[in-house]
Amino acid sequence: MNAARLVNVSKSFGEHDVLKSVSLEIPTSRCTFVVGPSGTGKSVMVRHIVGLLRPDSGEVYYQDARVDTLPEERLYDLRRRCVYVFQHPTLFDSMSVLQNVSLVIRYHTSHTPAQADALALEQLSRMGLESRAQSRPNELSGSEQKAVSLARALALQPETLILDEPTTGLDPYAAFELDNHTGRLAQTGMTLIIISHDLRSIRRLAHDVLFLLHGHVRFHGPARDFFASTDLAVRQFVEGRVEGEI
Amino acid sequence: MRLLLTCASLLSLASWSILRLKVSLRETLAQFHEAGVRSIPFVAVTMGFIGMIGVYQIASTMARILPEFSTLGAATLQGLTSEMGPVMAGLLLATRVGTGMAAEIGSMKVTDQLEAMKLSSVDPVEMLVVPRLLSSAMAGLTLAVMGTAVAYFAGLAVAWFGFSILPDTFMSLRFVRMHDLWVGVSKAVTFGVTVPLVSCACGFDARGGSEGVGTATTRAVVYSSFAVILLDAFISWVAEVLVR
Numbered sequence: 001m002n003a004a005r006l007v008n009v010s011k012s013f014g015e016h017d018v019l020k021s022v023s024l025e026i027p028t029s030r031c032t033f034v035v036g037p038s039g040t041g042k043s044v045m046v047r048h049i050v051g052l053l054r055p056d057s058g059e060v061y062y063q064d065a066r067v068d069t070l071p072e073e074r075l076y077d078l079r080r081r082c083v084y085v086f087q088h089p090t091l092f093d094s095m096s097v098l099q100n101v102s103l104v105i106r107y108h109t110s111h112t113p114a115q116a117d118a119l120a121l122e123q124l125s126r127m128g129l130e131s132r133a134q135s136r137p138n139e140l141s142g143s144e145q146k147a148v149s150l151a152r153a154l155a156l157q158p159e160t161l162i163l164d165e166p167t168t169g170l171d172p173y174a175a176f177e178l179d180n181h182t183g184r185l186a187q188t189g190m191t192l193i194i195i196s197h198d199l200r201s202i203r204r205l206a207h208d209v210l211f212l213l214h215g216h217v218r219f220h221g222p223a224r225d226f227f228a229s230t231d232l233a234v235r236q237f238v239e240g241r242v243e244g245e246i
Numbered sequence: 247m248r249l250l251l252t253c254a255s256l257l258s259l260a261s262w263s264i265l266r267l268k269v270s271l272r273e274t275l276a277q278f279h280e281a282g283v284r285s286i287p288f289v290a291v292t293m294g295f296i297g298m299i300g301v302y303q304i305a306s307t308m309a310r311i312l313p314e315f316s317t318l319g320a321a322t323l324q325g326l327t328s329e330m331g332p333v334m335a336g337l338l339l340a341t342r343v344g345t346g347m348a349a350e351i352g353s354m355k356v357t358d359q360l361e362a363m364k365l366s367s368v369d370p371v372e373m374l375v376v377p378r379l380l381s382s383a384m385a386g387l388t389l390a391v392m393g394t395a396v397a398y399f400a401g402l403a404v405a406w407f408g409f410s411i412l413p414d415t416f417m418s419l420r421f422v423r424m425h426d427l428w429v430g431v432s433k434a435v436t437f438g439v440t441v442p443l444v445s446c447a448c449g450f451d452a453r454g455g456s457e458g459v460g461t462a463t464t465r466a467v468v469y470s471s472f473a474v475i476l477l478d479a480f481i482s483w484v485a486e487v488l489v490r
């Protein structure tokens with residue numbers, strides 16, 4: 001079964017064609033990395049899956065539900081099952097770390113505020129952040145903010161998690177820790193869609209790789225085939241060379 | 247035009263949430279504390295001065311034309327109840343509370359916090375707009391009543407010490423009709439709803455970075471003050487037509 005499916009999706013911003021008739025299928029219970037040079041439409045592509053963007057033409061499906069024609073209120077249910085975590089931590093800065101996480105629990109369940117706080121604390125402790133529960137987001141480091149964003153997303157108990165460049169801006173140790181956590185999620189059978197440029201993360205975690213270039217899908221297949229690919233653009237990306245099509 | 251559409255959209259979505267009782271009491275009370283309770287000193291001091299200046303000006307003029315002050319207190323109370331109390335409370339609410347709302351929501355908009363809310367399946371209208379509308383409606387009424395009282399008693403002090411008008415003479419209800427009371431209450435509640443509605447809409451419409459937040463804040467105070475004045479004229483007109 002597919003977690004997400006795009007059929008001939010095109011999207012432009014002004015005169016800039018970002019996605020050009022893209023068709024693809026992302027399977028469930030696998031960790032798919034979406035890679036490609038900056039500005040090639042990776043974030044734009046995944047934002048279509050959660051209905052944050054609507055295509056100019058084409059069809060977008062999450063499992064069997066067509067997303068691009070769903071009204072906004074119906075998207076809320078979809079976004080609870082398929083959670084998108086932004087590249088930069090978008091924590092609610094007027095709330096404490098604990099409140100950031102407990103808010104979504106209180107909103108979607110019938111738990112009392114005390115119960116929601118307890119569940120949120122449990123979620124934070126899994127990320128090693130229980131001691132920062134009462135801090136404000138601006139008192140946290142970048143990696144801690146990213147971890148809280150992830151904890152908030154996981155509080156919804158989603159079946160699919162979309163992470164937009166989770167390790168960008170983190171030091172190698174923090175990136176390694178975050179990868180460990182993502183790896184544990186992948187082992188639970190959760191569908192993961194991760195936008196990344198981090199080849200080390202891709203080598204460690206990816207089941208599949210989707211390589212976007214100039215608004216087209218250039219490669220989509222198992223991670224080992226990606227790293228063994230003889231496609232010149234893929235080779236250039238993997239080897240980090242300046243000269244070439246990219 | 248865009249702002250009007252945003253206001254209409256927010257009002258309809260917020261009304262729908264209220265009808266379904268999707269209201270966070272905790273957040274509404276917190277907002278009431280921010281919009282109402284914390285505005286008391288600002289409104290009290292401002293309305294006190296307005297009451298003193300108003301009575302001083304009117305009494306000075308009356309002293310030159312017809313040195314007879316028996317109607318001064320009653321006329322002041324009538325004017326404050328139906329006009330100055332709610333209008334000044336509305337304008338002060340726009341200045342102190344509306345700007346804060348536009349800046350907070352605008353800042354959340356430009357830092358993608360509103361998008362993050364949607365992505366957490368949390369409705370931003372239910373979470374941010376509804377508590378602000380309800381708390382501000384209550385705050386508008388409370389501040390109008392309190393402001394009217396403060397202005398009236400500050401005016402009484404000026405009348406007594408400045409023009410030797412005894413409190414017994416000044417404190418008269420004879421010009422205040424039930425109609426004035428209803429007009430005043432209607433205005434106070436309407437302004438209490440309008441100010442957060444316009445201010446939240448300005449925040450939701452914010453674009454760009456910190457410059458966008460600044461623009462949203464300026465627009466909030468300008469358009470919500472303008473809306474208060476326009477609605478004041480409209481409600482006064484409707485009230486007069488109904489009385490006739």
